[in-house]
Amino acid sequence: MSSSDPALLVLTDSQDIDEQHGARVEVANGLASPSLHSNGDNRYKPSLFHRMRHDKSVLCMAVSKDRIYAGAHRGEILVYRLDTFEREAVLVGHSSSVLGLALSSDYTLLFSSSGDRTVNVWDTSTLTLLYSIYSTYDTGDVFCVTYSADLQVVYLGAQNTSIQWYDLKEKESRPRPKPSAHPSFRQDRFFDSSGPGGVRTPRQCSSERPRDTKGSLSLEIDKHYIRQYAHFGYVYCMLLAAGSIFGYRGEEVLISGGGDGAIKLWRLDADNSGALRSLGQLDDGREEGHSVLTIALDGMFLYSGRLGGEINVWDLETRQLVRNLKTTIGDVLTLTIGGGYLFSAGMDGVVEKFNSQYEPVAHFKSHAGLVLSSAFTIHKGKAMYVTGGNDSTVSVWDVSDCHRTQATGLRTTNEQLFDSLRAFVSYRTVSSDARYKGDCRRGASWLRALFRNFGAATHMLNADDGYNPIILAKFRGNAATAAQRKKILFYGHYDVIAAENEKGKWLMDPFSLEGIDGHLYGRGVSDNKGPIMAAIYAVAELVSEKALEADIVFLIEGEEECGSRGFSKTIQDNKSLVGDIDWILLANSYWLDDHVPCLTYGLRGVIHASVQIESNHPDLHSGVDGSSRLDEPLKDLVLLLSKLTGEKGSVLIPGFYDPIMAVTRDERALYDEITKVLLERNPDLGDSEELADSLMRRWRDPSLTFHGFKTSGPNNSTIIPHLARSALSLRLVPNQESHVIVKSLIEYLHKEFSKLETKNTLTITIDHQAEPWLGDVHNAIFKTLEAAIMEVWGPIYGRRRSSLVTRPAAPSSLTSPPSRPVTSTGPTTSNTLAHGSVTPPDSPVILSPTGTSAQAPMRARKPLYIREGGSIPTIRFLEKEFGAPAAHLPIGQASDSAHLDNERLRLLNLYKGRDIFKKVFRDLPRK
Template structure:
């Protein structure tokens, strides 16, 4: 048996997780401190939360029609909520002190809620029954009722001030408040706490719809109750199972079998048709605090944090550590596309597990499945595809073979192109339009599967990563891992989008994927390989990339321009050995580092902000009013949700400085390690880059830089030697935001990210910003580092978030864009999936789950409409 299993996702909660209820698209969690929180099962983000109880929530129950949520707590209150709005509908309390209420079940047939309490009683309440204590009596409210012991008078006959209730008395959750009548209780239903209960039907041959209440208590008994005649005698005990010296902590039911989790570490299975014990499973690992039947398997959760899984023949099939503390809650939900099993514990986490066999899905189902996409991304990230080191060459080849098999399984024709010896292959995968037509457009999606390296922490060592960077950590609505954002996640989202449409016969265009494995190392051999296989790759009408990021963490963007770059090294060397500055230094002597300093100074103006290469500025386009308005619109859109932007004009100016003006950066000046502090080194080296703008070309700038340095060095005189190396260069790119491709992307983003789409038919109360940002401290992670300060801020709401994507430019460079445009005579567009805080190339790289899944939906719409 395995002791490790990866969850679909893990959520950090603000307190111990003591109850769970799974709806179709929402996970409700009852937490320590009285909070009921609602999390999206699509994005795993917090959607809403309410203060439901004064003390801890102990039980949650979702009714069979999924419109009512019941919560019970340590404050002796039963609350009923709308699952669509999380608005309170009922707040029920007992006529007398019953203690904590641990469990609850609801019969939609009779509209009666049953609940089990700390004092061993079982109570019930019929919703909308005007005879059933509907007139609230504040005197009996648990918040004001005096306890015989805890609220007794202290010495001298006075009450300790620390025992006094708050000025507002009990928490008023809202809704219809009612006191449950004293004759709606079965006192001493159990001799100890009533820990669990459920309603089952179909036990009686004469009426398949008649329900039976089953309860489990701390005294070790399981009781079956007849509930059909509550008004004329209350609950009627039908049968009971006795278990000595062991409490019944949890119950589950399937078919005619009842499953019970026991405090002695066993799980009991009973046949209710014959009223006999069938099997005892020795689960171990402490108490069996939870038991569920999921996908035909028995899943037991223990107080030591372990999950054990058994098949229908009661044979153990899996065992893994699920939590670092006690498992206190569990639930499962079976939907057509996925089956989810959820657990919660006192380690303040919720874990979600996929209990469906991946092999049982068809190719079409896999292409549509979020869980399958995650499973594929999880495997893809494990390949350490670091192109800058031959040490990982095998993993790069394994990764591209993995991608090729995936695309082939989805119906694409695939070919591997070799850029040369020592360079990872380029994958060409082609999905054909569903309808064969000469009018079908041809879309080329470019991406890369190689990554920047990240240190894998040794066991027991500290690391800047919160975990292994090459094993995905799904946490709080994000996937963490190297390459999830740059560029493995977006690649898979695009592949799954095309595959889904192709499987369903809805792919309106031919989609080709050109995925290289050397982008992070300079795309060695990429251009000649593409030129050599031009006919096999083409024809191409549109070029699409997803390798950039939003401007902040809130508003989707489309990138239509990027600066180019020229990387260079400058070396000055002397033919003499290292010298001593005291013995050999002279004012007229040309030391290599002195000469290098002069040359670098000649590239910049007096204040270091102006590039002084002759003719450099001549090719820079003048700023027009139309272009200036673009920057103003972007700044205006961000202004309302970003109070840290003090001036719209200044922010627009800063965008222009990063996007449409060039920049020269000196990255490093180095000399060989000096033997002493007075050494004159014989060699000095500098590395620099020049970011250039669309009206310039990389070749012209490289030649101008070289010519200027050579001319300036010649004027210095001396015997030193100058070496200039242009290590890499990329042309700038400026797309047309009015092109059909950009407009298709804009339309798809509006459809997918519109508030109406996001709401999903629910109207929960707002519990803060709906978009997790880098400033979220719930996971105690260090702040994310990103050039954009907007990544860690934002106060956008549904009302003030722009509904149109922002058309932006970027200051970075991607060499392939302008080359592919020229090579195939096609227009390109950049569709960023990631947020500004994704931390690409840095520690704890991540991508938001919602961004990845909605990115796929956007591309599906684009591939279906072009």
């Protein structure tokens, strides 16, 4: 039950200046979200921007310049960042539900009231509890709280019908209350009363206080600072208004609403520690009315929400009832004013929106249960409406469809980056399925149009055999002649792995980007559409700032998930169009865990082959035709494949290991740093030597794998097939040339096959091959990337220490939150160390902007230099073709689930990735 901030836009104006942000806002036509359950004029329907999940109801809310504070059932205050929507902290200072939140006018103090009969005062810069305020009387639940910064007085509205206050200027002069005076030690007149026969069950009073109350100062309200029976009912809501409205210039007036249906006005006595002096009440002519549950102030107009769906509009200058609105949402539990509109919400999770003429213009579903709290804010020019409900979620709605900031120049804000990525993900660019051929073309055309909008010269390079086209886009630098400008090539791919949600494994439609808990969910958002958008917007910002010195060339293909079919030939055919290249950059992988940025400097190559043995006879019956003298293709195939590997999986192809480089001292140092960092956070990973050896086996050792057998004939146990085939792959490491290994493999298999002296025939098919890649970690592009990562991400934290919050795992649905916050865990080695976070279980932390522990010691540290076991066919080809060194920047976290259900990318990583690209594109040409 939250009232809105009084310092918001005036409802009666269709255009306004937001003083806080200095931005001009205007009414504009918007588009409704396709998933919105709503009616009314499409221009006024908001779209869901992000949703944060919890495991308890969200009861109240306050919004500052950069944070959302949400009070929850059972005493928690959730703190979210407005730029990335990550949960920054969970504050536990109450032993019962948080019922009211308020911020000081300068946002330095947060006030929380609770069912535990206390009001807490928090320092928002450190997120620590300063004071805990309580009354000498039994107040019952404290429903609301507000603060006069001028008087430094805290006001609270209570269940026992009183309004009480505490003058913080007196906190040092007043005597300290005894610990036993705290409400948690008092007897409750109802729950601790005598039972039948006069027997009372002894109450177990625990000395344990809520976690974050340690070190705070307890303050007791003097009995003289209490206005008993301020209402003849619970005091549900309060706010402060400028006294000039009532003729008291330079003063503040407290407005309160209660369960008696009354709205009362109170003058604050500055000479008497803020004591209340009655100014009467607003009279609508009724002897009594429905309870006033929420109030909101907009200039001289006051809006009150009541039981039964009634909203009253009051003119405070004349104290007259101007309008009586009847909503369709049932009981009005929360009112918010912003952007020239009134938002009312309550029962059934529905929000109703009114314009300045008090006409309902939108009606939409915000929560699966009750909407209990709401707020409006403009963050970096983006208007947002925030709601909290008893479905344990906080929803952030984009209301810029009604009020849009007039921006100058290119629209390269975080919000525009998000909007572009949402549009990009909506194209089902699945290259492996012919049904989506049209979607791939439409996605490529959309991407080309985006490049054009930002000023790039573009070409659509069509590949042979009907493969998806390659987008070539060039941004020209500022230097006068092409010869003076360096050229950086960015490689990426717009095609994605197939995704379907028929079994409900995804949280939402895989091709409808949705923000949840600080992450963006959708197929391709991490692999590779998010990094592509980050790179494009980095260049666009440099162009708009006239700070782009190099030519940036984008090559975005549509067949990477199918082995980059047709890529090499198409680039060779159009090499002159691409031009000379000085450096190559790509971003198509992930960190080792969820916390430490990485740079990838090595990939294994791959050869996919099929080995087939066939006889000249048809399929036979083993009982009729079986003989020890019969040359059976499957038997020959098994004997032949057994010659490829030896003890412990060693590959027996002659000369296979000869080119492999030994581990150097410098390379070993990189592995030592990796294991040190991983073991700091995850001591359960074991011995550092074993961990390093495990990573080396996956990253720098070659391997041979058999993937299965296929035979002709019916699938039963009596058939002797006339044909047998097996698929195998070889993973190669740097210095192993794929064409050399292919030649050795074919020669070796034919040689061993001849030894079988069989009448069958052998066929070997090379289905795909890609070269391994090893970058030079000492060259200019890696050093520029390293410097950019350290600047953008800042200090990287040491080992986690116990503090304030546990990172939640993802529940199975938005309406089914986890039973408690838990820490996500995952495998213990390799890049997927990489399909799940390696954060230790049950490790509470307060999150820094990088998602690491703010309590751990900070130290500047370089990103981890890592290799990967997988392959990207194009890297080595591009290096050879253009004679330019390549570098690989992982943007995603280990838990991004690329290629899996619920693929995601952290919003913070998307924005930070854009910032890193911007610094690299700006600084690398100066090297």
